[in-house]
Amino acid sequence: MSLFSLNHISKSFGGVQALSDLSFELEEGEIFSVIGPNGAGKSTIFNCISGLYTPDEGSIQLAEKEITGWAPHRIARAGIARTFQNLELFRYLTAVDNLLLGRHIHMQASLLRILAMPFRRSRAAREEIAHRHKVEEIIEFLELEAYRDRPVFALPYGIQKLLELGRALALEPKILLLDEPAAGLNNEERQDMIFWIKDIRDQLGVTVIVIEHNMELVKDISDRVLALNFGRMIATGQVLEVLEHEEVRKAYLGEIPETT
Amino acid sequence: MKLKRGYFEDIRIFRNRASRFWTFLFILVLALLPFFIKAYYLSVINLMALNVIVALGLNVLVGNTGQISLGHAGFVAIGAYSGALLMQLGLPFVPALLLAALLTALIGAFLGIPSLRLEGPYLSIVTLGFGLAVMVIIGRMDVFGGRTGMSVPKLKLGWTGLPYDTALYYVFTITTVVLVIITIILLKSRIGRAFQAIRDSDIAASVIGINVSHYKTFSFAISAFYAGIAGCLWGLYLQFVTPGTFSFMMSIIFLATIVLGGLGSVTGSVLGAIVMTYLGLQLENIVGVPVLGDVIVAFSDSLMNTSGIANIKWVLTGLILIGVILFEPMGLNGLWLRVKRYWRLWPF
Amino acid sequence: MISQLLVNALVAGSIYALIALSMSIIYKASEIPNFAQGEMAMFSTYITFILLSVLGWPFLYALAGTLVFAFCLGFLFEFIFIRRAKEPNLLGFIIITLGFQMVLYGLAGWKWGSDQRTFSLPFSESEVVFQTESVVLTEHNLASIVLAILVMAGLYLLLEHTNLGLAMKASQQNVRAAKFNGIPTNRILGISFGISSIVGAIAGVLVAPISTLDPSMMWDPLLKGFAAAVLGGMKSLHGVVIGGLLLGLVENLFGFYISLEFKSIVAFAIIMLVLFIKPSGLFDKHYVRKV
Structure with missing residues (x-):
């Protein structure tokens, strides 16, 4: 049985069909890419999975559990973390606080215990310290040491992108949704991003879904690809197969060029 | 470079030895004060303490969680009246105080429910x-x-x-100090962080697993709890409460207090409350101030109206609100941080 | 009795609708709930009073003078304060409007607050225009309804049939696109504040004879106006008019049949109820944030 499956999902906004009858399954530990032209409905998939939208039809399952219609915070707790196309960081908090917020779902101390936090041996203090250690691991993993105590709005774009990835990782998710991780990055930063995404899968064993326009990145990292146009799946399978697929080329280029 | 750090430093109340020293000194001065100053000044400090408590709670709601309340005087009133009633019924002070505060918190949570669905402008109208x-x-x-x-x-x-x-003074100051400490701890904990996350982006907060509606309601409840405590003490301070005491203008002055002090900062709440209380008292007898008083009387005589001089208080509060937002959005706390930075670098 | 109730409801509703309209014009243009609206109207009403009773102008001149003053007040408020906000966010704007509200309240109290004023308008609350067994229509009633209709018609013409109206609509829809197309969006916003202030001033002049002329005279009407605006959906002009009339009706029915004492809370109850059931109001589309 697969780790995650999307079954016949449809979603429309006031007459515009953003997704229609979309299905796919994920195996544990794979990197799955979703490609398609602008407005094909890619981000809508993520918004449905993470609970920001409720699909009109269809169901979403995670590890045999039905999660359709759950509130976003429950879905996060169930093990799905995500990043956003246009960065949704906590701008006035420091990098460390942003990452600590990623640990939120693993923290348990109740209000009363928290009040005892100033005592080093209190349970809340020990918990907090343990999570700060975890966050430090992520900082090391993504090489963010230099930025740890700076407020997010003062950080360069590439670093913010990385930080958002780090925050999602801090949740220790089973599935990670990356919405255009390479958008706005320069060549070098993009290479680093490819390296990190692979690392996340290889070292942490996280299953990854990526939405991306950059074909170099898609080719490089994907185990499987799904191509989307006007909310419909037009092809799925191995990377090269899909990229060579006639309809995919038509969707991207408008018409079929003569291949030489 | 790798520094082995003890992360406990990050969650301690005092960031360093110096701040701990100054804080203890301050508390010591507070404790000894009644033996050196007149009862009138004690009551001034009591009033400051009341404003500090309200400001702390309001700042958690507005500055940290990013919600808004234009009706905090309502919470203070509920605390004052329910506290007074409970004590009239013969309940001892501490249980009455806590019960009144809990009741206020409950009502606060109830008022917070619309906030789950509402954006800023609507919420401000509801609370008003x-x-x-x-x-x-x-x-x-x-x-x-x-x-x-x-x-x-x-x-x-x-x-x-x-x-x-003197005894009442101790009741007020001890309560205030305890609440300041609780606020600091709370804001350093996962709860405080969740509040700030909601303020900065409620969507991101929800997808990292924060139950946004739960925390928003909770923030309202905490804020109302503080207001309830302040209200109960306010009753003791005035010894007689009327509905007119807790007017719409009072709510706006509370808001002005935290805006002046600095949104989202405990230091700001304390500074703002002290300054606003002091200003409020000074403005009540502004005519008595040496030179300024004469100028104002002369001005009132020629252009305004001498009998309406008390209204200068509102004009000034309004100007403070506007001025802070236009020129120093971080309020006194921002000013203080800048001065501190300046002196740290001085004389280079 | 019921017909008298309807007349009262219509009069109150017209005034609420005017206040709600003034609120809504600014909200549409800038998404700022203007808490200074009431005090701006109050201040303008004092100007009417001075022109009329102290300087002895004829009513129409005094009204015209008031409207010019109100426009300037609104325009300058936007120009001097709103535009200068450093890090403009909603909270900052709300605080600025609250600050302005306090300044106006304080100034009015300082200058005029201590004396009781009697306000003699050409339409009085005690003169009856029309009377049957069941209905009494006073001059003030009639004037309120007529003025409200005139203002609404004027606004309709302004927004739907002039270039200025078109430019206002364009800036509401998309500030940047409007700016690129040569619309001076800043000035348009200032003008919106001015127009809103005019509408509020007319409401103020209508409120003064039935309450007393004092600095806090608009507090209660302001809340009613907000309630009407929320009821109708802050961004829909025809919605807030209907909201105002509806509020007038509900309030009067409640006052008559249930409790006169708690009549003043009806507005708040309505706000709560509407926001619980349909947060965007009865006539506004629900807005979903995109990510």
Whole structure:
């Protein structure tokens, strides 16, 4: 049985069909890419999975559990973390606080215990310290040491992108949704991003879904690809197969060029 | 470079030895003060303490969680009246205080429910309406003495062996210090972080697993809890409460307090409350101020109206609100941080 | 009796609708709930009073003078304060409007607050225009309804049939696109504030004879206006008019049949109820944030 499956999902906004009858399954530990032209409905998939939208039809399952219609915070707790196309960081908090917020779902101390936090041996203090250690691991993993105590709005774009990835990782998710991780990055930063995404899968064993326009990145990292146009799946399978697929080329280029 | 750090430093109340030293010194001064100053000044400090408590709670809601309340005087009123009633019924002070605060918190949570679905402008209108409605309802209820108000029983503080004013001063300052510490801890914890996350991006907060509606309601409840405590003490301070005490303008002055002090900062709440209280008292007898008073009287005579001079208070509060937002959005706290940075670098 | 109730409801509703309209014009243009609206109207009403009773102008001149003053007040408020906000966010704007509200309240109290004023308008609350067994229509009633209709018609013409109206609509829809197309969006916003202030001033002049002329005279009407605006959906002009009339009706029915004492809370109850059931108001589309 697969780790995650999307079954016949449809979603429309006031007459515009953003997704229609979309299905796919994920195996544990794979990197799955979703490609398609602008407005094909890619981000809508993520918004449905993470609970920001409720699909009109269809169901979403995670590890045999039905999660359709759950509130976003429950879905996060169930093990799905995500990043956003246009960065949704906590701008006035420091990098460390942003990452600590990623640990939120693993923290348990109740209000009363928290009040005892100033005592080093209190349970809340020990918990907090343990999570700060975890966050430090992520900082090391993504090489963010230099930025740890700076407020997010003062950080360069590439670093913010990385930080958002780090925050999602801090949740220790089973599935990670990356919405255009390479958008706005320069060549070098993009290479680093490819390296990190692979690392996340290889070292942490996280299953990854990526939405991306950059074909170099898609080719490089994907185990499987799904191509989307006007909310419909037009092809799925191995990377090269899909990229060579006639309809995919038509969707991207408008018409079929003569291949030489 | 790798520094082995103890992460406990990050969650301690005091960031370093110096700040701990100054804080303890400050508390010591507070403790010894009654033996050196007149009762009038003690009551000034009491009033400051009340404003600090309200400001702390309001700042958690507005500055940290990013919600808004234009009806906080309503919460203070609920705390004052319910506290007074409970004490009249013979409940001892501490349980009455806590019960009144819990009741206020409950109402706060209830008012927070619309905030789950509402963006800023609508929420501000709801809270504004709430503040006004509370006063109307209390003013019509006979248990609370209607429009004439009700008297608040004095505390039985004879066992302390201190004069009543001094004992009351200790009740106020101890409560305030405890609440300041609780606020600092709370904001350093996962709860405080969740509040700030909601303020900066509620969507991101929800997808990292924060139950946004839960925390927003909770923030309202905490904020109302503080206001409830302040209210209960306010009753003791005035010894008689009327619906008119807790007006719409009072709510705006609370807001002005935290805006002036600095949104989202505990230091800001304390500074703002102290300064606003002081200003408020000074403005009440502004005519008595040496040179300025004469100028104002002359100005009033020629252009305005001498009998309306008390209204300068509102003009100034308004100007403070506008001025802070236009020129120093971080308020006194921002100013303080900048001065500190300047002196750290001085004289280079 | 019921017909008298309807007349009262219509009069109150017209005034609420005017206040709600003034609120809504600014909200549409800038998404700022203007808490200074009431005090701006109050201040303008004092100007009418001075022109009329102190300087002895004829009513129409005094009204015209008031409207010019109100426009300037609104325009300058936007120009001097709103535009200068450093890090403009909603909270900052709300605080600025609250600050302005306090300044106006304080100034009015300082200058005029201590004296009781009697306000003699050409339409009085005690003169009856029309009377049957069941209905009494006073001059003030009639004037309120007529003025409200005139203002609404004027606004309709302005927004739907002039270039200025078109430019206002364009800036509401998309500030940047409007700016690129040569619309001076800043000035348009200032003008919106001015127009809103005019509408508020007319409401103020209508409120003064039935309450007393004092600095806090608009507090209660302001909440009613907000309630009407929320009821109708802050961004829909025809919605807030209907909201105002509806509020007038509900309030009067409640006052008559249930409790006169708690009549003033009806507005708040309505706000709560509407926001619980349909947060965007009865006539506004629900807005979903995109990510």
